[in-house]
Amino acid sequence: MATLIKSGMIITASETYTADVLVEGEKIAAIAAHIPEMDGMQVIDAAGKLVMPGGVDVHTHFELPMFGTVSSDDHYTGHKAAAFGGTTTTIDFISQDFDHLPDCVAAWHKKANDKAAIDYGFHMNISRFNPEIAGEIPDLRKEGITSLKVFTAYNNRLRLDDGGIFKVMRIARDNGMLVMAHAENGDVIDVLIEEALAAGHTTPEWHALTRPAWGEVEASFRVIMLAAQAEAPVYIVHMNAKGEAENLRRARAQGLPVMGETCPQYMFFTIKHLRQPDGAKWICSPPMRSEEDNDGIWKAVEDGTIQVMATDHCPFFFDGMRAITYEGQPIAIPGKELGRDDFTKIPNGLPGVGDRLMILWTTGVGSGRISPNRFVEMTSTNPAKIFGMYPQKGTLLPGSDADIAIWDPKKEIQYGVATAQHRTDYNLYEGWKLRGVVEKVLLRGKLIVDGSTWLGKRGEGRFIKRSGVTVL
Ligand code: DUC
Ligand code: ZN
């Protein structure tokens, strides 16, 4: 069936104009000032509304095992929450749980395939490295996986040493792949955690105090210098410290192929939130930092230093002993209460995949800090370009997938756990007043969100095989 979206204000990364959008099948067929209505077309009147490409969130962790529990959104519930927030594509991280990479990939497909309700791709974590793994990395391209995540922290679990990271970067360079880096100083963190626990410090704020911003500044600089030596591009995930953004700015000014991502939580929250009685809600890694760091990240968002706004969506219940109702059924999943007496046992991660766009619209566009085009660039176009999905995803062009979010720019809501669709019992933005709300969402031409009605289905999301990456 064809769908005609009439008279909306089209916003892309580069343009703003009023037009009609014709969708035929799964694709955008035409965009023009006036497209005649034909018999049998579904017509959506978008006069006074904004029409934007569906969001692309390249950093999620659905159903991720951690500390004896699992992140509480799976590839269905997380996709549904994303869709209600205007996001139509996500990229999740495959854990290196088996000796061989193809087995790891197969396991993640098994988790996602029947559940996926929006389109999705995968990055591969490289958390153990040896000659056999080195030989398997290039074959990931045949699987449509062109990005690899490495860690400078989580000693004895996920971390590679500098030599390993350097080798992975060279393999990526030679095969047109992109290394993504989680940059904290794992050695210092381990020393500080041991000392904190020995001194009897068990509360959530110690999560932040044992992961200092200086470690992030140092590790991001190290990662950039490793990439320079490997003559490879690198993408730094979840940037949160002012000095880290300064590293990125300087490296880019020097012409190095370095890119960065941040997430909304690092623009609004600080260690003060961890000191609240419900501070565990804000525990994720890297941690919340200071107001100065928030400002430094905002500045890097405003001046173009940071290319991508993602989420690191990895939710846990605040009180996993108390059930919530999800799609009419009670459900409780162990969560933050696991670390009530010890901050090192609090599962790391936050909800965010459904919040990202509406929070950034109000705080960024609504306040005049960023333009609507920059908003689309950071949340949809740049992530699609960098991770090899553009122009299939990330824009509104004839031939692109008809992944479209229609927004009511005037509608005001009070946001919170009751509004967001994540499968968890809290929301970081509880009570925030938002102006500009996602109203309808199409995934490849199919209406999956219509106001508060969910029309999407498990299994209708499609795996996106990516063929390359782009350095911006
Ligand atoms: N950080 C988190 O807080 N959770 C999941 C993974 C990560 O890097
Ligand atoms: Zn990370």
Ligand code: ZN
């Ligand atoms: Zn992450």
